[in-house]
Amino acid sequence: MTLYAMQNASILEAGRPMPLGEAEPDSTHALLALLVDELAHGVLVVTAQGRILHANQAARRELEHAAVLSADRGELKVLMPADAKAFQNAMAKAVAGKRSLIRLATESVGFSLAVMPLQRQPGIPCERMALVLSRLGVSESGVFSAFARNHSLTQTEEQVLVYLCRCLSTPEIAVQMQVAVSTVRSHVRSLCAKTASSGVRELVNRVAILPPIAPLPLGQIH
Template structure:
């Protein structure tokens, strides 16, 4: 009798353990997605938002191209909304697509990838929307690279501007220093990194894992 009575208790314990493991896995997955430098949005075929990682939420809160309207993904302009709806219709036919919007501050590219995912105990047809990065190199990645190469703060500041696509003249004007000083910093950066050109350095940085700060706040750039 005791052995029989223990069976339901063991089953409950097994279900509890499985539930705890699922919760841990879901929590870890959410943390992993938050570390991505691309915005990721998971929506159903009607555009209802199922999940958004931190960069994805930043895009929604910023509202420059995408918005969260009562839990449904919406575009910031009517013409863009038509593109968004068409991409979701294509995903319903299991077709992948790329859509581009041109908000102030730079083009935003979106890749639509149809998926079938478990949600609420059932399989749901969903779409993973992958947003383009806002910049080639994250600030924290540049900082870590600069520390590894023993760059001075001034050299790191110049490198950050170079990664943003600015030239020596622009950097000099922005920082209020001579162009010759900027070029000296660039020369030092090249020597310390062992690279023959700025282009090589920026290309190397852009290929590195882009580390995002854990202190990010939604809506911050």
């Protein structure tokens, strides 16, 4: 896995990875590139004008999906007009050295976006910004599956845990799974017992603070 440097739209559209420079495999630069690629959060580095310099795999997937953000000839585009102004304001603040947190959304999907200046010297307009996307859900983290395996959760218990982390109530989970409410309660008791959690609140909090590691490809899951 590499950190993708998208110099033009053809690289993104062709889906071909472009390595970050000619750094040695064991250099700090190359290792940091590998590390960023392991994050479940999408991370981009852009110029003040919105030109994409780098994107990790999670960000690349979002750009290819083009639900909220997209890349057009190497330029980052916010697809919803209502969000474009908020994004432009956040970028303007970043130029001045200020951080912002905004919400980008369509009718079907949405996420938070942190816009952070990559500034070395205070008082000088910032020319590079880091954009960090929130995850769509806790189950997208590779550590979520590891958590389930470590506590010997069944597939059904894992699904119940996903719904709990989405803030669904027991009756709502029962509707989603087409089972009785008592069955869901039984699964919740089992989840709390297996994870040594005092209740649903503690269980969900433990999952929420798991490290945001990207899921492994199917062939690499152990």
